Amino acid sequence: MSLEERAKATAKNVEGKAQEALGNVTGDPEDKIEGKTKQGESQVRHATEDMKDNVKEKLD
Template structure:
């Protein structure tokens, strides 16, 4: 499940980067900001998976 979630986060990050570039090239500030927001959401998703991994490692050591 974690790998699937990481893939979703990576896809969201790429989508956000593309959207940001399109917004920048077209002069559409809203598109650009929405792209940045998606990238931030993807980063949060990755951090969530990192925390899950760390918790699992901690539990496995106990």
């Protein structure tokens, strides 16, 4: 599994949480939605990396 890809996914998650929090503070629903979307993208990236790890493990 690529540590770099995991780091990018984690950074995206943190970015999304910050944007969602900003939306909560300012009352901007678009920021809330974009923040949630970024968090979802992060979850997909992590799941993809998990699948890659599982396949690689099975092949080894």
